Amino acid sequence: MTVQPDEKIMGERRQLLNLGYRLLGSLADAEDVVQETYTRWYAMSPAEREAIESPGAWLTKVAGRLCLNLLGSARVRREAYVGEWIPEPLPAAAEWSAGVDPADRITLDESVTMALLVVFESMTPAERVAFVLHDVFRYPFAEVAEIVGRSPAACRQLASSARRRVAGTRATAIPDAARQASVVRRFRAAWQAQDIEALIGLLDPAATAVSDGGGRAVAHPLPIEGAEEIARFYLSIARLGPTRTVLERTVNGRPGLVIEDDGRTETVFAFEVAGDRITHIWAIRNPDKLRPWRRP
Numbered sequence: 001m002t003v004q005p006d007e008k009i010m011g012e013r014r015q016l017l018n019l020g021y022r023l024l025g026s027l028a029d030a031e032d033v034v035q036e037t038y039t040r041w042y043a044m045s046p047a048e049r050e051a052i053e054s055p056g057a058w059l060t061k062v063a064g065r066l067c068l069n070l071l072g073s074a075r076v077r078r079e080a081y082v083g084e085w086i087p088e089p090l091p092a093a094a095e096w097s098a099g100v101d102p103a104d105r106i107t108l109d110e111s112v113t114m115a116l117l118v119v120f121e122s123m124t125p126a127e128r129v130a131f132v133l134h135d136v137f138r139y140p141f142a143e144v145a146e147i148v149g150r151s152p153a154a155c156r157q158l159a160s161s162a163r164r165r166v167a168g169t170r171a172t173a174i175p176d177a178a179r180q181a182s183v184v185r186r187f188r189a190a191w192q193a194q195d196i197e198a199l200i201g202l203l204d205p206a207a208t209a210v211s212d213g214g215g216r217a218v219a220h221p222l223p224i225e226g227a228e229e230i231a232r233f234y235l236s237i238a239r240l241g242p243t244r245t246v247l248e249r250t251v252n253g254r255p256g257l258v259i260e261d262d263g264r265t266e267t268v269f270a271f272e273v274a275g276d277r278i279t280h281i282w283a284i285r286n287p288d289k290l291r292p293w294r295r296p
Helices: 007-009 013-024 028-042 046-050 055-078 114-121 125-136 141-149 151-167 177-193 195-204 227-242
Strands: 203-212 245-251 256-263 264-276 277-284
Touching: 007 055, 013 028, 013 055, 013 114, 013 125, 028 277, 046 055, 055 125, 055 141, 055 277, 114 125, 114 151, 114 264, 114 277, 125 141, 125 151, 141 151, 177 195, 177 203, 177 227, 177 245, 177 264, 195 203, 195 227, 203 227, 245 264
Parallel strands: 203 277
Antiparallel strands: 245 256, 256 264, 264 277
8 A cells, every 4th residue: 555645635625725714714714724734644654644544534624623723713813803804705716816726716605605604703613613514515423523522413413503593694595696796786886876875775774784904904893784874885985986996796606896996906895685685795805805806
């Protein structure tokens, strides 16, 4: 028998990145976890690596445990974060910045919509790991238990609790892509035309807008609630920066908007749409979270 070839081991990289991003909501943190996972793999002797029956399962277990530990410390870090914390937005595969390895591009599906990632943030670390591993990646509870450090029955309860959190939000509703794109397109047109009545009509009366600047870019520090309040705030933005370009783009697998200033991505907007109304707007302005959107 021979040691697993590097290409086979490194072929797990994209799977590990996908897992890490869903667990952490941060591409940068997911990349750090993957790097540490491989560091631990290659720190073992060839004989130790050869003794591992399923290298992919071993890598997943290590990455899962690292994510679980990081989620605990992330809560502490986010308490000190300047303003609201929003998960990092991801572009469609064809829209990643040049030079990014395809193996580093996250697969976009229902489990990475901004709405669901925000719900993930409300879960305990153990709930999030159990739910993502079992419900998203289809790992049996026996394997989840080895990562979480609890019994399979306890992990089943954790996943069930997480499922209830998801079911209690609109994040479970999968809007028609064409309808959502139409709503976002009309929002863009009304915003650029500075038509406050049209904006209010496109927003749910109880809509919420959240902005993330992380202390690196100007952003409203607290969520804005209510259709009229959001519309008035966004009109003030339009008046301040009329020369900026507003583009329709795919954000975490859903229709969204990107603001560019002189070709540089300044803000990425993700939306949650219910029916023909926008219920949530997430504006990510922290430049540290916009790396995949940068042009060469």
